[in-house]
Amino acid sequence: MSLRSFFYVAILVFAFSSAARAETFYAYLSGAQEVPAVSTTATGYARVVLNESAGTISFTVVFSGLSSNQVASHIHAPASIGANTGVAINFGAVGGTSGTITGTAAITPTQIAQLRAHQGYVNVHSANFSGGEIRGQLGTRRPVDFDGDGKSDLSVLRFPSVTPPGTAQITYLNLNSTSGFQSAPWGDANTDFPVPGDYDNDGKDDLALYRAGATVGAQSLYLILQSSNNTAQFVPWGLNGDQAVNRDYDGDGITDIAVFRKGASSGAQAFWYIRQSSNGAFRSVPFGTTGVGTTSGDTPVPGDYDGDGKFDVAVYRFGGLAPNNSFIVLRSSDSALAVAQWGNFTTDYVLPGDYDGDGKYDYAVARTGATGTVPMTWFILQSSNSQLRSLQFGLSSDIPAQGDYDGDARTDVAVYRAGANTSSPSTFWVFRSFDNTILGTNWGLGGDFAVNTFDTR
Numbered sequence: 001m002s003l004r005s006f007f008y009v010a011i012l013v014f015a016f017s018s019a020a021r022a023e024t025f026y027a028y029l030s031g032a033q034e035v036p037a038v039s040t041t042a043t044g045y046a047r048v049v050l051n052e053s054a055g056t057i058s059f060t061v062v063f064s065g066l067s068s069n070q071v072a073s074h075i076h077a078p079a080s081i082g083a084n085t086g087v088a089i090n091f092g093a094v095g096g097t098s099g100t101i102t103g104t105a106a107i108t109p110t111q112i113a114q115l116r117a118h119q120g121y122v123n124v125h126s127a128n129f130s131g132g133e134i135r136g137q138l139g140t141r142r143p144v145d146f147d148g149d150g151k152s153d154l155s156v157l158r159f160p161s162v163t164p165p166g167t168a169q170i171t172y173l174n175l176n177s178t179s180g181f182q183s184a185p186w187g188d189a190n191t192d193f194p195v196p197g198d199y200d201n202d203g204k205d206d207l208a209l210y211r212a213g214a215t216v217g218a219q220s221l222y223l224i225l226q227s228s229n230n231t232a233q234f235v236p237w238g239l240n241g242d243q244a245v246n247r248d249y250d251g252d253g254i255t256d257i258a259v260f261r262k263g264a265s266s267g268a269q270a271f272w273y274i275r276q277s278s279n280g281a282f283r284s285v286p287f288g289t290t291g292v293g294t295t296s297g298d299t300p301v302p303g304d305y306d307g308d309g310k311f312d313v314a315v316y317r318f319g320g321l322a323p324n325n326s327f328i329v330l331r332s333s334d335s336a337l338a339v340a341q342w343g344n345f346t347t348d349y350v351l352p353g354d355y356d357g358d359g360k361y362d363y364a365v366a367r368t369g370a371t372g373t374v375p376m377t378w379f380i381l382q383s384s385n386s387q388l389r390s391l392q393f394g395l396s397s398d399i400p401a402q403g404d405y406d407g408d409a410r411t412d413v414a415v416y417r418a419g420a421n422t423s424s425p426s427t428f429w430v431f432r433s434f435d436n437t438i439l440g441t442n443w444g445l446g447g448d449f450a451v452n453t454f455d456t457r
Contacts, residue, residue, distance in 0.1 A: 022278075023050040023309040024203070024253030025115055027122045027136030028150035028407025029063065032434070034123075034135045035084050042066045042097075042134050045149040045178070046122040047203050048075070049253065050112065050309075057107050061091055061122060063134060064098035068127040073101055077111060077120035081137050081357065081408055081434070088120065097126075116307055118359045118409050139357065139409025140304065141203070141253070144196050144452050146227070147179040148203035152403030152412075154428050155196075155451035156444035159189040172207050172451075175443050177407075186225055187211070194451045195222065195246045197255025199277075202228040213240035222246075222257055237275060245272070247302045247311035249332070252278040260300040263290035270298060272313050287330055288315040295319050299457050301327065303352040303361030305383070308333040314352075316457060318345030327363050342381055343367075350457040351378075353402045353411030355433070358384040362411075364402075372397030378413055393431050401428060401452035408434040416453055419446030428452070 027046040031038035044063030051057070061073055072093050079085035089105050107115075114120050118139045123132040142152045154175040160168040169185040170192060176182055184207055192209035199206050207225040220238040225231075238244070238259035245258045254277040261271045270288030291297020296319020302311045306329075314329040325345055329338040343350060343365030351364045360383040367377045376394040381387075394400070394415035401416040413431040426444040431437075444450065 022252045023052070023116075024048070024141060025050070025120075025138040026141055026145075026148075026150040026203070027138045027409070029061075029122060029124060029134040029136040030407070031134055033081070033121070033137065033408065034129075034132050035082055038129055038133055040065070040067055040129075040133055042126075043178070044124060044134050044136075046136060046138070047148070048115070048122075048138060050107065050115065052112060055106055055108070056104055057089070058104045059091055059102065061101040061124065062099075063101075063124050066097040066124070066126045066133055067129070069095050069097060070099060070124060071095075071127055071130070072125040074123055074125075075111075075120050075138070076123055077114040078117075079119060079121060081121075081410075088114075091122075116309055116359050118354075118357050136407060137357070137409040139354070139359070139404070140309070141198065141248075142404040142407075143455065144205060144403055146174050146182060146205045147176040149176075149178040149407070150404075150409075151177040151407040152405045152452065153177055153205075154441060154443040155194075156426070156448035157194060157451060158445070158448050170209070173444065173448070175441070177405075184225070187223055192223065193244065194449070194454055195244045196451055196454055197246050197248075198227075198253070199224050199233070199255050199257075200226040200228040201252075201254045201277075202226075204228075208246075210238075210244040210246075212238075212242070216240050220259070235275075238273065242273075243300060245300045245302055248277075249274050249283070249302075249311045249313070250276045250278040251308070251310035251332075254278070260288070262288075262297070266290060266292050266297075270315075272300075285313050285330070287313050288328075289317070289321060291319050291321060296321055298328070299350070301350055301352050301457055303329075304354075304359070305329045305338065305361045306331040306333040307358070307360040307383075316345065316350045340381065343379060348379075349400050351400050351402050352455055354383075354409075355380050355389070355402075355411045355413070356382040356384045357408065357410035357433075358382075360384075366394070366400050368396035370396075376400075376415065391431070394429060398429070399450065399453045400456050401450055402455070403452055405430045405439075406432040406434045410434075414452070416450040418448075418450075419444075422447035426450070 029044035031040035042065040073091040075089040077088040174182040187209040222235040224233040242259035258274040272285040274283040288298035298315035310332040348365035363381040398415035
């Protein structure tokens with residue numbers, strides 16, 4: 001697609017700006033999140049879809065293994081993790097120890113603001129636990145969640161050894177937190193890169209890959225194996241040399257196809273080209289500065305930094321360009337610019353995420369040491385209180401793999417430690433934010449690529 005076409009269809013975005021939004025919120029339900037905690041083997045998850053223009057939500061709550069029949073379920077708000085509050089929205093009862101609750105309900109502007117600030121929780125009540133047997137904090141969708149239960153899963157890609165131009169499929173190997181092991185061949189080992197996201201709006205990540213054009217300037221392609229119906233979708237978008245930055249930029253709960261394109265020379269304007277799922281419009285955003293190779297310039301770090309339910313176009317600037325070592329965010333809520341100097345790209349990984357669970361992305365980096373055995377130190381500027389959180393976690397030879405692995409609507413500090421060789425087991429290490437415990441899980445082998453590292457810069 002030509003630049004002229006991009007600019008033309010970008011105008012269409014404004015014509016559709018009043019289209020209804022359908023933000024989606026998720027909660028992983030467990031007894032541990034009840035206050036006080038409940039000892040139960042029951043689990044569940046909730047999915048709440050907001051239609052702001054209509055002032056309604058639709059909801060699905062799935063639960064299993066309750067100790068007695070389900071008698072009630074609600075959204076409670078406003079309340080943070082670890083606090084109790086009254087009922088805000090009633091979901092009703094279906095009885096039984098396992099079941100699915102669906103329906104629609106009205107929601108007020110105040111309650112919408114509470115959801116966006118992650119100040120609401122879903123509670124499922126049983127006869128034995130009238131105050132609630134399983135509960136979960138509502139938040140935006142988790143990255144790399146292939147079973148849609150509100151927790152990040154463990155995912156690696158296994159690449160066969162094939163010399164180009166020979167082709168062989170990649171194998172997705174997923175350890176899903178609810179549905180267990182998943183294996184699927186997909187794509188081309190010599191050309192494709194993972195771009196996780198929910199492209200078909202079923203609440204689950206699809207097996208998605210980005211294939212760069214064969215030569216400089218050639219058309220690139222997205223290959224999406226949709227989880228809703230197991231059919232393949234092929235979307236030509238972007239050119240060779242672009243960087244895939246697929247996120248939900250229009251706030252409809254569906255991952256948008258997007259690329260970040262550097263300019264032709266140092267100092268030239270960079271552009272974002274976004275295909276909006278809400279209305280099919282193309283959006284062109286001039287944002288970012290082109291540097292010199294990999295030593296300077298801007299790298300894309302999209303995230304919802306203003307908490308309005310839409311991912312913001314954002315870059316991290318490094319290599320001596322002013323303002324050096326800074327997050328630069330174009331806020332979708334008011335089109336204002338936010339700039340924060342944080343970290344040092346020479347020594348740090350840049351790691352977008354909502355670590356404090358307030359519905360806004362924090363500025364976060366992890367600093368490596370001089371050797372691979374030196375501990376990695378994380379520095380997080382929390383948006384909720386503007387306070388620094390720092391901790392040592394992982395080794396400098398690890399790759400950060402932040403995500404919400406415990407389902408509490410907060411990004412967990414995590415790393416992927418590759419096995420010593422292609423036949424040695426790799427390990428995901430997670431510092432779980434809910435209970436401040438460390439969990440190590442062997443998954444993948446030394447030659448695999450961890451999909452969970454997709455948002456590491």
